[in-house]
Amino acid sequence: MGVLExxxxxxxxxxxxxxxxxxxxxxYRYDAILVGSEPLAVVLPESLEEVQALVRxxxxxxxxxxxxxxxxxxxxxxxxEEGSLVVAFTRMLRLEVYPEAQAAFAxxxxxxxxxxxxxxxxxxxxxxxxxxxxxxxxxxxLGENAGGPLCFKYGVTGDYLxxxxxxxxxxxxxxxxxxxxxxxxxxxxxxGTLALLTGARVRLLPLPRHRATxxxxxPGVEPLAEAVSRAVAQGALxxxxxxxxxxxxxxxxxxxxxxxxRGRALLLAETDGDDPELVEEELSLVERTALDLGAQxxxxxxxxxxxxxxxxxxxxxxxxxxxxxxxxxEDIAVPRSxxxxxxxxxxxxxxxxxxxxxxxxxxxxxxxxxxxxxxxxVEPEAKVWELAHGIARxxxxxxxxxxxxxxxxxxxxxxxxxxxxxxxxxxxxxxxEALDPQGLLNPGKLLPDP
Amino acid sequence: MGVLExxxxxxxxxxxxxxxxxxxxxxYRYDAILVGSEPLAVVLPESLEEVQALVRxxxxxxxxxxxxxxxxxxxxxxxxEEGSLVVAFTRMLRLEVYPEAQAAFAxxxxxxxxxxxxxxxxxxxxxxxxxxxxxxxxxxxLGENAGGPLCFKYGVTGDYLxxxxxxxxxxxxxxxxxxxxxxxxxxxxxxGTLALLTGARVRLLPLPRHRATxxxxxPGVEPLAEAVSRAVAQGALxxxxxxxxxxxxxxxxxxxxxxxxRGRALLLAETDGDDPELVEEELSLVERTALDLGAQxxxxxxxxxxxxxxxxxxxxxxxxxxxxxxxxxEDIAVPRSxxxxxxxxxxxxxxxxxxxxxxxxxxxxxxxxxxxxxxxxVEPEAKVWELAHGIARxxxxxxxxxxxxxxxxxxxxxxxxxxxxxxxxxxxxxxxEALDPQGLLNPGKLLPDP
Numbered sequence: 001m002g003v004l005e006x007x008x009x010x011x012x013x014x015x016x017x018x019x020x021x022x023x024x025x026x027x028y029r030y031d032a033i034l035v036g037s038e039p040l041a042v043v044l045p046e047s048l049e050e051v052q053a054l055v056r057x058x059x060x061x062x063x064x065x066x067x068x069x070x071x072x073x074x075x076x077x078x079x080x081e082e083g084s085l086v087v088a089f090t091r092m093l094r095l096e097v098y099p100e101a102q103a104a105f106a107x108x109x110x111x112x113x114x115x116x117x118x119x120x121x122x123x124x125x126x127x128x129x130x131x132x133x134x135x136x137x138x139x140x141x142l143g144e145n146a147g148g149p150l151c152f153k154y155g156v157t158g159d160y161l162x163x164x165x166x167x168x169x170x171x172x173x174x175x176x177x178x179x180x181x182x183x184x185x186x187x188x189x190x191x192g193t194l195a196l197l198t199g200a201r202v203r204l205l206p207l208p209r210h211r212a213t214x215x216x217x218x219p220g221v222e223p224l225a226e227a228v229s230r231a232v233a234q235g236a237l238x239x240x241x242x243x244x245x246x247x248x249x250x251x252x253x254x255x256x257x258x259x260x261x262r263g264r265a266l267l268l269a270e271t272d273g274d275d276p277e278l279v280e281e282e283l284s285l286v287e288r289t290a291l292d293l294g295a296q297x298x299x300x301x302x303x304x305x306x307x308x309x310x311x312x313x314x315x316x317x318x319x320x321x322x323x324x325x326x327x328x329x330e331d332i333a334v335p336r337s338x339x340x341x342x343x344x345x346x347x348x349x350x351x352x353x354x355x356x357x358x359x360x361x362x363x364x365x366x367x368x369x370x371x372x373x374x375x376x377x378v379e380p381e382a383k384v385w386e387l388a389h390g391i392a393r394x395x396x397x398x399x400x401x402x403x404x405x406x407x408x409x410x411x412x413x414x415x416x417x418x419x420x421x422x423x424x425x426x427x428x429x430x431x432x433e434a435l436d437p438q439g440l441l442n443p444g445k446l447l448p449d450p
Numbered sequence: 451m452g453v454l455e456x457x458x459x460x461x462x463x464x465x466x467x468x469x470x471x472x473x474x475x476x477x478y479r480y481d482a483i484l485v486g487s488e489p490l491a492v493v494l495p496e497s498l499e500e501v502q503a504l505v506r507x508x509x510x511x512x513x514x515x516x517x518x519x520x521x522x523x524x525x526x527x528x529x530x531e532e533g534s535l536v537v538a539f540t541r542m543l544r545l546e547v548y549p550e551a552q553a554a555f556a557x558x559x560x561x562x563x564x565x566x567x568x569x570x571x572x573x574x575x576x577x578x579x580x581x582x583x584x585x586x587x588x589x590x591x592l593g594e595n596a597g598g599p600l601c602f603k604y605g606v607t608g609d610y611l612x613x614x615x616x617x618x619x620x621x622x623x624x625x626x627x628x629x630x631x632x633x634x635x636x637x638x639x640x641x642g643t644l645a646l647l648t649g650a651r652v653r654l655l656p657l658p659r660h661r662a663t664x665x666x667x668x669p670g671v672e673p674l675a676e677a678v679s680r681a682v683a684q685g686a687l688x689x690x691x692x693x694x695x696x697x698x699x700x701x702x703x704x705x706x707x708x709x710x711x712r713g714r715a716l717l718l719a720e721t722d723g724d725d726p727e728l729v730e731e732e733l734s735l736v737e738r739t740a741l742d743l744g745a746q747x748x749x750x751x752x753x754x755x756x757x758x759x760x761x762x763x764x765x766x767x768x769x770x771x772x773x774x775x776x777x778x779x780e781d782i783a784v785p786r787s788x789x790x791x792x793x794x795x796x797x798x799x800x801x802x803x804x805x806x807x808x809x810x811x812x813x814x815x816x817x818x819x820x821x822x823x824x825x826x827x828v829e830p831e832a833k834v835w836e837l838a839h840g841i842a843r844x845x846x847x848x849x850x851x852x853x854x855x856x857x858x859x860x861x862x863x864x865x866x867x868x869x870x871x872x873x874x875x876x877x878x879x880x881x882x883e884a885l886d887p888q889g890l891l892n893p894g895k896l897l898p899d900p
Binding site for chain 1: 549550551552573595608609618620622623624626627628629630631632633635636638639640644656679682683685687724725727728785786787851852853858866870871873874876877878880881882883884885896
């Protein structure tokens with residue numbers, strides 16, 4: 001009996017029908033943006049103990065483990081390489097809310113939005129809100145240290161982590177709070193390369209009682225970025241500050257026909273808090289700086305009008321899909337002050353490549369998503385990736401970073417060598433070697449080849 | 451020429467009069483609570499490059515490096531062991547505030563309170579506020595991941611870290627933000643055992659415009675803890691929630707004669723924010739739960755009255771010093787719900803040992819400082835330490851942790867084996883081995899002997 005058959009037999013014995021060995025495992029080649037190899041097998045564990053058993057098996061036979069949540073990632077972090085075993089956490093769904101402690105425990109497979117849904121009856125919520133939060137899982141969010149529109153005011157996934165439950169590369173289970181050496185903090189954002197994250201105790205916050213929303217249409221991206229910069233310097237801390245460039249605005253208007261003017265850059269701002277007057281006052285600060293910089297401002301009179309404005313932002317993805325059938329969704333973060341120049345350079349780069357680039361993002365913290373739209377039948381993918389790399393270089397040149405919130409994954413690992421100095425890379429590799437000496441955990445992700 | 455002389459010659463060549471080789475180095479044996487051996491030498495570097503040169507020298511000769519800020523630590527983290535070289539960061543004092551970015555860069559030797567002082571003209575502040583913040587340094591605070599009264603609402607040192615500058619055990623300099631592997635997050639709280647921290651870019655917050663303060667005197671610690679628990683569950687998030695047990699209250703009254711009644715447990719609560727009505731309303735929530743549980747409440751009518759109330763809290767240390775000449779200041783953190791039982795058990799333990807125990811702390815997050823007061827002439831230190839260990843065990847038994855904010859250091863490292871399971875300790879040791887294979891950095895701290 002060959003090794004492969006032996007492994008498959010053991011997987012069947014351990015997981016029964018939750019070990020996928022047939023053609024259905026091909027579905028697990030994809031995340032939301034990249035395609036990998038067909039895995040050796042896909043396993044759907046239901047408990048910490050099953051994850052431990054799996055790691056011990058992988059150690060014995062030496063095959064790589066690729067952790068996976070909902071597969072909604074945008075950097076290939078969950079995409080399998082040849083001969084690997086996908087660990088899909090979607091059956092680990094335990095979720096408990098502790099209202100008195102303002103905390104919740106969720107297993108890795110729990111969709112992120114479920115935490116806030118369960119916390120809502122107690123007047124609490126879980127702030128990290130990646131766009132995918134209805135489908136993406138807490139485990140995936142922890143692995144990528146995901147952010148979202150709310151992260152400007154509220155911070156990212158790691159800021160809400162109280163305790164982390166994980167299985168290390170030796171098959172040992174841990175549940176650690178953040179004292180002594182902060183291993184939970186190290187594992188958050190490590191993209192499954194240092195441990196398999198099985199669950200977390202997270203911090204919840206009281207739901208703010210009031211919100212206020214405005215939409216501002218600027219003559220261009222530059223005054224928009226300048227207005228944001230001034231408002232923040234004056235003390236405004238909106239919960240959300242989202243922007244769309246004229247390409248996005250045009251695409252959304254073609255799609256929804258909501259009466260948006262062409263050729264404008266759009267800013268959506270939402271403030272929140274417990275005192276309605278303060279919430280409105282903070283929004284007025286944004287409004288005044290927007291007006292000063294030539295924007296046309298529409299303020300939502302209530303929840304329904306606000307909802308109508310947010311429709312424009314949520315329509316970006318489907319709207320861009322109508323321009324070209326495929327897209328590469330870049331994810332960079334740059335200092336807020338550099339935004340106007342960065343956006344301008346990326347526009348020029350797109351024109352030089354003859355490709356459509358649409359830009360939007362969480363402008364409050366300089367997190368930008370330049371999307372390259374293309375038709376693989378007429379626009380060669382190699383050119384698209386060359387442009388994507390050019391965009392990453394623009395970010396680095398302006399003091400930015402390679403990943404605002406999507407992670408490095410498969411997509412940007414080659415760039416780590418440019419983004420990180422050799423000494424730091426050396427330190428990263430020493431940490432990896434210490435915690436995963438066999439290199440079993442999500443190989444080929446995040447770190448460049450040594 | 452012996453090795454010692456060779457080292458001293460090199461140190462003199464590198465640091466001139468900032469290499470202390472004579473009897474004055476004896477001053478560096480102490481932190482605020484423990485005494486170690488006289489170091490081989492004390493060095494006062496003034497730049498990143500000097501720190502690098504020092505690490506290279508230490509590597510070559512194989513002697514240990516003990517980083518030190520103001521020496522105000524309470525767990526022996528900066529106390530030298532035999533033959534080590536103390537790196538005192540008190541000459542690294544560069545401090546720059548970036549108001550637009552709501553951030554500051556400070557070198558390791560900057561006293562923590564200086565950051566808020568420099569930020570104040572821009573309407574900003576740096577929240578982490580250990581009691582020692584006028585003397586203790588940012589470097590020491592980073593090493594211990596220090597908290598303070600404000601940390602219940604605002605979080606601890608690590609929550610404000612944007613970028614960390616450090617020299618690793620190989621002599622390489624780094625300045626890292628918190629992407630990919632979060633090494634800065636790992637180094638915070640590692641007590642100088644993984645790298646020498648030379649500076650940090652930290653996040654600042656807008657100064658709240660209003661504050662409100664009350665003092666509540668409870669018939670005992672149990673109803674006090676219950677009131678805190680209820681108020682927090684109802685959504686109150688005071689900036690500070692400090693408590694003192696009847697021993698502390700009595701000591702402060704003996705010292706200040708401010709008219710505090712005997713035999714009561716004291717709670718000080720301060721709320722803050724931008725809206726005066728909301729700030730008062732939040733305090734009223736604490737007031738109502740305090741009254742419900744039999745407290746007598748005094749609300750400060752303004753800043754001066756508030757200041758008078760806070761005098762009681764600040765007087766705790768000198769007041770306790772009048773009861774016995776020496777004390778061991780314990781530092782545990784327990785779930786808020788366990789506080790009444792924990793305080794009761796520690797009281798009983800003190801009585802059983804025939805030693806005076808006074809308890810106070812940041813009750814909002816369950817961080818308790820039981821102080822054992824003793825006279826070494828009549829009360830043997832061995833007994834004191836036995837009681838200290840007993841107190842640590844009470845914390846662990848109630849789901850608490852060994853260090854709320856003072857660190858493990860020298861004082862509690864023997865306890866790590868009880869507090870942390872062998873698998874976690876194994877992971878800690880692998881990380882230590884990876885980042886400091888020669889074991890040069892602050893040996894004998896935090897981690898127990900393998």
